[in-house]
Amino acid sequence: MTLRIKQDHVRFKDIVRGKIKQNLKKYVQKGELIGKRGKDVISIPVPSIDLPHFRFNDKQQGGVGQGEGEPGQPLNQGDPQDGSGKAGDQGGEHSLEVEVTLDELAQMLGEELHLPRIEPRGKHKLVAEKTRYVGVAPQGPESLRHFKRTYKQALKRTLAMGTYDPLNPRIVPIREDKRFRTWRIQTRPESNAVIIYMMDVSGSMGDEQKEIVRIESFWLDTWLRHQYDGIESRYIIHDAMAKEVDRETFFHTRESGGTMISSAYKLCAQLIEDHYPASEWNIYPFHFSDGDNWSADDTRQCIQLLKDNILPKVNMFAYGQVESPYGSGQFLKDLEENFDGDERVALSEIKDKEGIYQSIKDFLGRGK
């Protein structure tokens, strides 16, 4: 039975979605969303969606409460979820926390940024087989015997034959009683994708730069997850050396050494080689750095690695250059020179948090 109120509920959700879309640019620039992640949902503060009224300034008004405590002691607001009491209503802050699924969020992002849907590579080739038990049949291998159904069948038969004795309820199944699970093989096209994040953690990458990477990677993740069923993320940090780390370490490591980008590209190529055959995976390496590389020599090596080992296997290689006061920003120019017009390479310069919005567009705007 559908409830009458569903209409109003849908209406409300539309309004909320509208609000979120309106403010998406702001959300994209803020990192706060990331902390509030549930498994598949995210809660977003939406600016005042309630109906305004003439009302008192709560801070001036105060009120009456009950319980222990001396004058000067702070108020115990109790469980903030219970909004029944007036005392709990913090005036001024009138935003509403709305839960949105990541899928919905990705959709909004897509609509707002006009992102094309990604066409997975070699989709037709990637077929996953899944075995599911779908029914019960009178024949089958003994190992798949359905105990409960077999017993039921035997019970039925015993009752029907009138041999059932409630005082000695022993049921012995015979062959005709036996029931077995049957299965069906379902095939469905599956597209797997892997995102390989690489980040420069050398001394010149400050907290602000890393924050930008963190925010951007959240949105990239959100969008790509929306596009693919199964997605994996791998994280590589590098200074002069590269190593693979987990997500937590990725965003919180700070090294002080120099920078050799080639080390990361080598590791990335290795990772692809070992785990992600190009015929089965859609591969997305994203690299973030401040554009300062150790030597021109190393840069040459990077370009070689990209050309020979990475680009042929990936859907797209993305390089985001975060501006930092220490970086020369040379690397971006080098890449531009070498890969100008190459469809597989997406380059973006991110000046500050406001640049994230455009950068996401740069990376995802081509639907690869």
Place this chain on the structure above:
Amino acid sequence: MSTALPPHLRDVQEEMKGHARSFGLDFFDTIFEVIGFDEMNMVASYDGFPVRYPHWKWGMQYERLAKSYEYGLSRIYELVINNDPSYAYLLESNQDVDQKLVMGHVYGHVDFFKNNFVFAHTNRKMMDEMANHATRVRKYVDRFGIDVVEAFVDRVLSIDNLIDVHSKYIVRRRAKKENDEPRAPRLRELPTDKEYMRHYINPPEYMKAQREKAEQEQRKPKRFPEETERDVLGFLMEHAPLERWQRDVLDMLREEAYYFAPQRQTKIMNEGWATYWHAKIMAEKACKPEELIDFADHHSGVVSMQGNQLNPYKLGLELFRNIEERWDKGQFGKEYDDCDDIAQRRRWDRQLGLGRQKIFEVRKFYTDVTFIDEFLTLEFVREARLFAFGFNKKRGRFEITSREFKEVKDKLLTQLTNFGQPNISVLDANHDNRGELLLRHQHDGVDLEPEYTKATLQALQAIWNRPVHVLTRSEGKGVMHGFDGKDHTERSAEYA
């Protein structure tokens, strides 16, 4: 799905009804229905009614309730509608002992609806009326589109607290008489019985000047409305430039606002009364020994506190019990009030046994404001550990400010006066002689929240169609907030 009461609950209902009657409760026929949590959340989102006009705000309330039910933070046991017959909804998944408790509670509410004087003017067929409203609004939605209608409803809801809740009880204006035509101004002459002296006592040129002045006074345009109008919604309905459907919508929403106002005026009393009765009936009559633990558990849930927040169920219940005890023991009247000896006051017992009679009287003739004003005593405030709180700007938090009886009581009364809403009325509908609407906030010590004020003015402007203003005081100075359809203005003004 049938929502009728299953047979065993029908027996419970008969039993509880009998108990309630035997205690002297006097209620409308009450029809109980059993519904699932989802429907319960829906009905609660609709403010207790099964059908309301389409609007997103119900969806918002539903979202909130559904979420908090899902997370196990709250559940609604019961809902009851002020209607004749009264309708009450029980949650399907309640245990039988809960249903019993809830029925007792409901009979308390229905007795209150029927007997408390502020409910006397409410529409007792509101169930039907609400359904009518829903149909009418839906009709307009079909004709004009949901966006247009909803936008208008939004605006009206923004100002639906600007009504005159007392208008039902007093005559605001003397009705104009038929022959109330302007008459030639009568001039006062100084009396004299000597005809020849008249010219000297009332010189003609002076009299002429007086006459002209009076005529001028009469010709001067009257301010409109002549007296300030508290029922802003009603005023707009009569005088704002509205389409016919808009006027109809405004009319409906105003009617609903007036219908709900008494419930907001008696929140503490109404909940206290219902809680008093479910506790009484259960404890003295209905509770079986095996149900005792569950009953005690759920009752204590009803009267529990969330941190320091005031719980109206608890406050109301304790005040009613306090009144009963005082009138049983005769702790009232001049002799008692004049007694300064604390020990003697505490021991005071005249064995009058007037308690029950008194609380029935109180439930009939009081609202929250008068209830607190008259029955909140120093002893009670101490006993219940009530305190006043305020915002400490320096530390950026709400803090306990005082436990002094007078301050606590004053705070509580201000919080309840005009159900905690600012007192705002129409001062001038032809402000500056340009058809602009000027409202006036009766400042009683607390400023208006400026952001909300701006947003509300926008809603009001969209209805009035000309610039709108509200005169108030902020941080001790008179200030006029305005909105002309494009820009907000704020300028200092004389606040008298």
